[in-house]
Amino acid sequence: MRALDESPMPGPFVVRFGGLGAFPKQRRATVLWLGVDGGAGELGELAAVAEEAAQTVGYEPEDRPYHPHLTLSRIRPPQDVTDLAETFPPFAVKMPVTAITLYESHLRKGGAVYQALDIVEL
Numbered sequence: 001m002r003a004l005d006e007s008p009m010p011g012p013f014v015v016r017f018g019g020l021g022a023f024p025k026q027r028r029a030t031v032l033w034l035g036v037d038g039g040a041g042e043l044g045e046l047a048a049v050a051e052e053a054a055q056t057v058g059y060e061p062e063d064r065p066y067h068p069h070l071t072l073s074r075i076r077p078p079q080d081v082t083d084l085a086e087t088f089p090p091f092a093v094k095m096p097v098t099a100i101t102l103y104e105s106h107l108r109k110g111g112a113v114y115q116a117l118d119i120v121e122l
Contacts (some may be wrong), residue, residue: 003053004102004120010046012098012122015039017070020085033069035093043068046100068102098122 022029022093036040036043047066057119102118 003036003056004050004097004118007049007053009049009100009120009122010042012096013039013042015043015095015097017091017093017095019090020072020088022081022085026082026085027080028078030075031071032073032075032084033071034083036068036070038092038094039097040068044096049057050067050100050102 015036020037021029021033021035023033030034035096044066047068051062057087099119099121101116103114106113106115
């Protein structure tokens with residue numbers, strides 16, 4: 001996406017992961033995620049840049065607030081993951097972020113298939 005290639009990007013940074021959480025809530029989770037304890041500000045900056053680039057090429061703005069996380073699992077049917085989320089120790093792993101990859105998702109009967117469209121170095 002040319003708009004993303006031409007957007008101002010932050011430099012490389014490090015993400016530090018933390019504890020488990022769930023969307024929409026732990027008692028009726030449909031997504032289990034790993035939280036971000038470090039680098040959340042930089043991830044938010046990247047999300048804002050990507051959102052602006054997408055809008056410049058005609059996409060509608062995202063109406064949900066951005067919450068930096070790493071999706072671990074989609075849960076069907078919804079489950080109560082409260083015990084898991086509250087007793088699992090923080091992951092405490094760091095990951096360098098030196099580039100972002102833009103994906104297009106293709107929704108299929110067996111689940112989404114993701115196709116990489118562009119890689120932008122930070």
